[in-house]
Amino acid sequence: MTDAMNILNNPFKNKGTAFTMEERRRYGLIGALPSRVKTIDQQANDMYKLYQSKMSRIEKRHFLMEIFNTNRTLFFYIMQHHITEMMPIVYDPVIAESIEKYNERYLRPQNAAYLSVQHPENIQESLLNVSGDRDIRLIVVTDSQGILGIGDWGVDGVDIAVGKLMVYTAAAGINPEQVLPVVIDAGTNNHHLLEDPNYLGEQHPRISGQPYFDFIDHFIITVEKVYPKALLHFEDFGRGTAAQILDKYQNRLLTFNDDIQGTGIIALAGVLGALNISREKLRDQTFLTFGAGTAGMGIVRILFEELVREGLTPEEAKQHFYLVDKQGLLFDDTPSLTAKQKPFTRQRDEFPNSDRLTNLGAVVHAVQPTVMIGTSTQPGAFTEPIVREMTANTTRPIIFPLSNPTELAEAKASDLLKWTNGKALIATGIPVADIQLDQTTFHIGQANNALIYPGVGLGAIAAGAKVINNQMLVAAAHALVGLVDPDQPGAAVLPPVKNITQFSERVAVAVAQSAIDQGLASVDNAEKAVADTKWEAQY
Incomplete structure (x- = not known):
């Protein structure tokens, strides 16, 4: 050539x-x-008109991917100018449909590295074959076992890593030439894929246990060797592996798990934003988490740590939490508890009717929560009787149905407002248009991790941070609070996605400053480091 x-x-x-x-x-x-020589503005206008001509969301995504595959700068120039409109197209929720059709529509690897657990000896060669001489500063890796809403999709989940990196660049200005999507192909337990002759991954049940964790260790060692300055972002790993991997490596290298830490930060920011509006204190809240998996426990952990930072003892802070999963309220004798659940379970002698607390309605009646957060993927679980019961016991109920996509949400924001006469303070996991109720326009905050993780990543990379710790993550959450006027009728608990580029920079500076303050950075000026690191989509 x-x-x-x-x-x-x-x-x-x-x-x-x-x-x-x-x-x-x-x-x-x-x-x-x-x-003809065109400017980037002219190119972008032409492409946007073609984009608008596509009839379905998946067709729009495929068209944008054609631009992405041929001209990264133009792609991000267009996306940054239409970020609210396009983020759901290139990432969640449309990416779920893209993953489900990955085998039939596969054309290009999109600069992703495909690693087979059966061949750990190929890890370094595979990574270098894809990255070449590029200076990789950010890796998003998935094994696709726990893709929110659709479960285990094996190698097809590589689109998750690609899409996540798109948001990093569009929102925070991470240089797209310095990123690397990686999928770990450990097989799949998805019976549809195991029987699909078109499936492109290792067509066997998932490898688990020690062989799997040995591979992860080999992968980490290789990343440390080949990309010593890179942030390693783990995405959509399974309930049984995500926390275990994070716990093992988070103090060893610059790493981040969005499902655990990102979800926790954005939920904390949303709760703090809601309390800004209600003028209440965090220590006066009773938290019910419906869905005690990876995301739910990430939320509980960061809220717990914030209570401790505010002066409560660990034992006092733990008394504020109730975990509800498929078994009902989780007790210390509930079978098959995970390591993350055990510290936050309740004792049966707290409730005279503990054997009846097997469903959400019964638990809400018994514990009278002021904050209810859903990560259950159980559609419609926050029913009208449950919400009215909660509202009867608190002036401004904080209700976050965070499961996505839309069909898996625990409740609709419009119903929550109607059932609470406009009192509910709501964040959703999906974008929701403004809602008109009783002459008030309610703005619904989207508890989208994209509001937080791009800034966290940019700040950590810009600072040359050694690790990402909870102090830095809390700084990120607090950076979002105060961006919304709490006195405005119908105010949202979180800032709008349309302003994501501005507040990603604010979050990045807060994270970088936290790293500097803790002696974990290689720079001494957070604002300058962030500004110097940001990439602009210009020729």
Whole structure:
């Protein structure tokens, strides 16, 4: 292939029709492009019109991926100018449909590395074959076992890593040439994929136990060796592995688990935003978490640690939490508790009718929560009787149905407002349009991890941080509080996604400053470090 074709086929270097005549002569592109030279604005306008002509959301996503695969700068220029509209298209919720059709629609690997658990000897070669001489600073890795809402999708879940990195760049300005999506192919327990002749991954049940964890250790060692300055972001690992991996490695290298830490931070920020509106204190709340898996326990842990920071003893703080899972209220004698659940279970002698607390309604009646957070993927679980029961015992109930996609949400925001006469302070896991009720326009905050993790990543990378610890994560959560006017009627508990680029920078500075204050950074000026690290989508 000629040098000209190499440039035009390299999405990090290609400008398409925006190459000037001088550049065309310099790079040997004369005759390789139409004569017209366009600006990036003109290109973006043309592409956006074509994007609007696509009839379905999945068609829109496929069109955007064509741009992504050929011209990264143009893709991110377009996305940054239409970020509220396009983020649900390139990531959640449309990405679920993309993953489910991955085998049939596969055309390009999108600069992702595919690692087989059966071949740990190939890890370094595989990573370097994909990254080449690029200076990798951010890796998103998934094994696709626990993709929220759709479960285990094996190697097809690579789109999760690709999409997550898109949001990092669009929201926070992480240089797209310095990122690497990775999928760990450990097999799959998805029977549909095991029987699908078109499936592109290892077609056997998931490898688990020691062989799996040995592979993860080998992978970590290789990342430390090959990409010593990179942030390693774990995404959508299973309930039985995610926390175990985070606990083992979080103090060893710069790493982050969005499902545990990201979900926890955004929930904390949402609760603090709600309390800003209600003028209540965190220590006066009773928390009920419906769904005590990876995400739910990440939320409980960070809320617990915030209570301790506010002066409560660990024992006092634990008394504020009630975990509800498929068994009902979790007690210390409930079978099959996870290591993350055990510290927050209740004792049966607290309740004279403990054997009846097997469903959400019964638990709400018994514990009278002021904050109810759903990560259960149980659609419609927050019913009208449950919500009215909660509202009878608190002036401004804080209710976060966070499960997504839409069809898995515990409740609709419009119903929650109606059932509480507009008193509920709501955050959802999906985007919700403004709601009109009794002459008040209610703005619904989206507890989207994308509000937080891009800034966390940018701040940690810019600071040259050694680790990401809870102090840095809490700084990120507090950076979001105060961006919404709490006195505005119908105010949201979180800032709108449309402002994500601005508050991602604010979060990044807060994280970098926390790293500096703790002596964990290699820089001494947070604002300058963040500004110097940000990449702009310009030719």
